[in-house]
Amino acid sequence: MRPYDAFLLLSFGGPEKSDDVIPFLENVTRGRGIPRERLAEVGEHYFLFDGVSPINQQCRDLVEAVRADFDANGVDLPVYWGNRNWDPYLGDTVAAMARDGVRRVVALATSAYSNYSSHRQYLEDIERARAAVPGAPEIDLIRPYYDHPGFVDSFTGHTLDALARLPAELREDAHLLYSAHSIPEAMARASGDPRRDYGPVGAYEAQLAEVARLVTERVGGGHRYDLVYQSRSGPPTQPWLEPDINDRLAELADEGVRAVVVVPYGFVSDHMEVKYDLDVEALETARKLGVRLERASAPGTHPAFVAMVRDLVTERAEGREPRGLGAIERSCHDAPEDCCRPR
Ligand SMILES: CC1=C(CCC(=O)O)c2cc3nc(cc4[nH]c(cc5[nH]c(cc1n2)c(C)c5CCC(=O)O)c(CCC(=O)O)c4C)C(CCC(=O)O)=C3C
Numbered sequence: 001m002r003p004y005d006a007f008l009l010l011s012f013g014g015p016e017k018s019d020d021v022i023p024f025l026e027n028v029t030r031g032r033g034i035p036r037e038r039l040a041e042v043g044e045h046y047f048l049f050d051g052v053s054p055i056n057q058q059c060r061d062l063v064e065a066v067r068a069d070f071d072a073n074g075v076d077l078p079v080y081w082g083n084r085n086w087d088p089y090l091g092d093t094v095a096a097m098a099r100d101g102v103r104r105v106v107a108l109a110t111s112a113y114s115n116y117s118s119h120r121q122y123l124e125d126i127e128r129a130r131a132a133v134p135g136a137p138e139i140d141l142i143r144p145y146y147d148h149p150g151f152v153d154s155f156t157g158h159t160l161d162a163l164a165r166l167p168a169e170l171r172e173d174a175h176l177l178y179s180a181h182s183i184p185e186a187m188a189r190a191s192g193d194p195r196r197d198y199g200p201v202g203a204y205e206a207q208l209a210e211v212a213r214l215v216t217e218r219v220g221g222g223h224r225y226d227l228v229y230q231s232r233s234g235p236p237t238q239p240w241l242e243p244d245i246n247d248r249l250a251e252l253a254d255e256g257v258r259a260v261v262v263v264p265y266g267f268v269s270d271h272m273e274v275k276y277d278l279d280v281e282a283l284e285t286a287r288k289l290g291v292r293l294e295r296a297s298a299p300g301t302h303p304a305f306v307a308m309v310r311d312l313v314t315e316r317a318e319g320r321e322p323r324g325l326g327a328i329e330r331s332c333h334d335a336p337e338d339c340c341r342p343r
């Protein structure tokens with residue numbers, strides 16, 4: 001797979017026992033101005049699950065699936081994994097790669113969209129880790145891949161599965177709620193390639209709208225749908241993207257909607273923000289409102305998603321033009337120096 005001699009999965013990281021929770025939250029929020037009350041509250045979400053975030057095991061599963069897929073398809077690259085906020089830390093992984101004689105790495109982040117947290121911050125993580133390791137390999141980060149057919153098809157499949165779990169009499173009129181991580185409005189406006197015009201909403205929201213349209217079209221059946229946000233943090237005075245999923249659920253209940261399928265299209269796996277903010281909190285909201293809620297799975301190790309990883313690796317290795325189902329102008333693949341920076 002020239003010019004590369006290794007593949008790296010880059011992820012967020014999460015705690016795996018109660019004692020990890022507070023140090024993990026300190027890592028995530030260092031210098032970010034998250035109120036203490038919010039931190040205590042999010043800590044409780046983790047303690048509810050005995051301090052174990054699902055995200056690390058989901059990364060191990062994806063690493064194994066990618067290894068098997070590479071083996072079966074003649075992609076001869078060792079697979080490494082490193083995180084931003086928890087063990088295995090990216091810095092340790094970069095040191096291990098240097099020791100193993102790895103010179104050039106192709107990396108995929110477990111974030112599909114353009115914005116500071118999902119794209120730029122991973123580029124910064126890579127540079128920081130490399131700077132601390134003498135003889136560190138070069139690391140090329142794969143572009144945002146939100147409209148790759150492998151990402152869209154895995155959500156389509158999982159949305160159809162979730163619809164099938166609804167009682168037959170509720171299925172046809174079920175409302176689709178596409179849920180993504182809220183971010184500060186300023187971060188949303190600064191997302192993407194600064195030379196491009198994404199309209200008033202910025203690249204992140206434009207990309208989300210594209211994916212919701214693509215998945216709804218493929219699911220068929222003419223379902224009505226909305227874009228909603230979850231997991232807001234930051235001080236209440238700072239505007240973040242809205243509407244919150246819980247507020248929108250209340251409005252839909254008022255409008256007479258009796259069943260919703262929540263599609264966590266902002267995420268790559270069913271990690272804590274999905275397991276708590278959707279499966280505990282939004283489910284409870286829906287139950288109180290008398291709305292039936294089914295949650296579709298995020299891609300995880302869906303075969304289309306695993307095959308996507310290989311396609312993105314070969315795209316980068318062969319220097320192929322990026323392709324997607326949407327309008328590629330919405331991406332920031334050709335502006336790796338300036339995209340998704342705070343302005
Ligand atoms: C866009 C986005 C994604 C989706 C794309 C992607 O996947 O990258 C994402 C994913 C994740 N976010 C996660 C966890 C947290 N995010 C926080 C805080 C924040 N997230 C932000 C954005 C995003 N976050 C932002 C703008 C903040 C404010 C602070 C800052 O500017 O950085 C906090 C602090 C407490 C709080 O305030 O909630 C925690 C604990 C986990 C791990 C879950 C697990 O453990 O399973 C994952 C995958």
Ligand SMILES: [Fe+2]
Pocket residue numbers: 181
């Ligand atoms: Fe987050």
